[in-house]
Amino acid sequence: MEILSMKPLRALVILLVILCTSNTVFAQRVIQTLPGLPDKLPNKLETGYIGVGEDEEVQLFYFFFESEGDPEKDPFIFWITGGPGCSGLSVILMEIGTFVIDFPNCTGGPTALKLNEYAWTKSASILFIDQPAGTGYSYSNTLKGYITNDTLSTRLSYDFLRKWLIKHPQYLKNPLYIVGESYSGITLPLIVDEVYKGLEAGDKPTLNIKGYALGNPITDLYQDINERVPYAHGMGLLSEKLYQSAKVHCHGNYKNADPTNTICVNDLEKINQCLAKIYQPHILEPWCDEALWAPKRRDVMSLYPSSVDEIALDFIQPVVTRKKKEWCREDNAFLSHSWANDKAVQKALNVREGTQWVRCNQTLRHSKPGPSGKIPYIKDVPSTIGYHKKFTQTNARVLIFSGDHDLVAPHTSTEKWIESLKVPIKSDWRPWFVDDQIGGYTMQYAQGNYELTYATIKGSGHTNPEFRPKESFALFDRWIREIEL
Incomplete structure (x- = not known):
């Protein structure tokens, strides 16, 4: 949702209050077919809204994909997209979803989709959210709901997870892992910490957390x-x-x-x-x-x-109408906007009518308070290395993985903070393989009931499943099933 000035925003808030006086306005919907996808989905897809905050003024949209394997036993993943302020749908369409954009067949008409050969839903059920308000299809009924920071955003994410599982108690027994990439290196450890503190405090429902995973994480802003x-x-x-x-x-x-x-x-x-x-x-x-x-x-x-x-x-328009006709990595992002803002798509997903999907809400990320009235996302947690250190005293399985050609969050920095945790090495640096080829390199640390696996993905970048889908899935699949790399 674009926040361009205070007056239009107030008008929008009034409209939303009229339309959304109850958090029961939005029913959950199970989806079998989608515009642009020629095949039926091989697994259950449910979408909907969950209200969070004091008065549930923040309405967070979610996509839930049930595992294509054994949903009753397979792990349950709560996916946290980076940004801050990037939609879970962008990860679905371009990285790990059951379906992804089929660029070669996007020839000027509606965005084409295809089933993803390397979908992470083949090994786990995954819950994606658009967080915070103003991201993707999520919104707030009040102006206050758009004002957020790392700490508040993560508390609302924890609130969301608990409420979602109360509505879906059949998944409470599944092993829970919290997974993300990029800026979720800041927000995800805070959510994990909320979960552990909630377990100590006796929060209900009781979450069956087993660990967490991060790809190319921004962990320390310096x-x-x-x-x-x-x-x-x-x-x-x-x-x-x-x-x-x-x-x-x-x-x-x-x-x-x-x-x-x-x-x-x-x-x-x-x-x-x-x-x-x-x-x-x-x-x-x-x-x-x-x-x-x-x-x-x-x-x-x-x-x-x-x-x-x-x-x-x-500005969003079919890729083929732009000057450059050859494929560019970010063309998929333009196609995401086109697909997500298609009225037929939003109707199929049960999105509130009139919503404009924004992949990454740059207003939250970049704007500064001023005459324009734009609302900034406040980065109030400069480092989460201390949280990782704290988790070494818990019962947790951890996976940290890095594409070795990423300049945004260099793997060398990640390796330094992992070493600073001072956890004994269980298995030293060695290659791991996919189809007899080196997929990357890995080493393992262990201390009591805590175990951390670090792995690089050879030739990959910042968002690993986008650049090396086969190797990324192999890494995730082996780790989540507790198979040695």
Whole structure:
């Protein structure tokens, strides 16, 4: 939902209050067919809204896919999309859903879909949400409901999970794992912590949590971003001379460099120039002029150095009508907007009439308070490494995995904070395989009832299932079934 000014927003709130005076307005719906998908779904898909907050003013939309295997026994995954403020539907359509976008068959008509050969729903039931309000199909009945931060967002996610399971008690006995990627490296540990604290406090229902998993997580807003310069050098994107000069004159502090340090500032400007047309989510992929990651300004030390402001919905158009006809990675994002905002699709998904789907609510991510009235998402948790340290004293299975060609959250930074947990090594660095080919490298740590598996996915980027679907599924499937990599 776009938040452009306070007056239009107040009018929208009044309209929503009139339309949504009860949280029972939206019935849950089980779906078997979808526009653009030629086949029937091989598993149960349910969509709906759950009200959270003091007065349930925040209405969070969800997609629930039952496992294609054995729903009564297979693990139950609560998926947390990154961003902050990115829709679970974007992960469904472009990464791990039962169905995904079928780009070759998108020839100017409606967005085509196909069943996903590497859907993670083959091994687990997965619950996706659009969180926070203003993301995807989720909304708030009040202005206050759009004001959020890391801490509040995660409390509402925990509230949502409990309420959903109360309505679906048949899944309470399934092993629960909380899984996400990217910025959920900040929010997901907070949710896990809420679950563990809830168990200690006797919250109902009792959640059968077994662990969590994170892909290419942003875990520390300083360390992960600061690591981009050493990583870019290690991958051959920066010269030895430039890197050593920046390292010496910036004293290893690239993110919070002293603006009066002229030599350091000049070195960082040269680094930005070198990385100006590097596609940060995967450094080997081509730069696309029309990509959603095309910047208004370049700064490798920004959280999302290549992102733009929220795309206006009237800009979304079929890919084939744009100037560049060849496929670009971010074309799938444009197609997602087209499909998700199709009236027939929204009717099939039981979405409130008139809703405009936004893949990633950039208003929440980037805006600043001011005359425009835009509402910012407040990042009030700079690091979650301490939470991971805390979890080493619990009974938990943990998977941390990284694409080794990601410049957004470099795997080298992830490896450093994992080492800082000081958990004994159970199995040292070694390759793991898919079809007799190296899928990546892995090592395992263990302490009491705590076990952490770290794995790289060779040749992958920031959102692993998007870049290496086969290897990503193999990794997830083996880990969730407790099969050695």
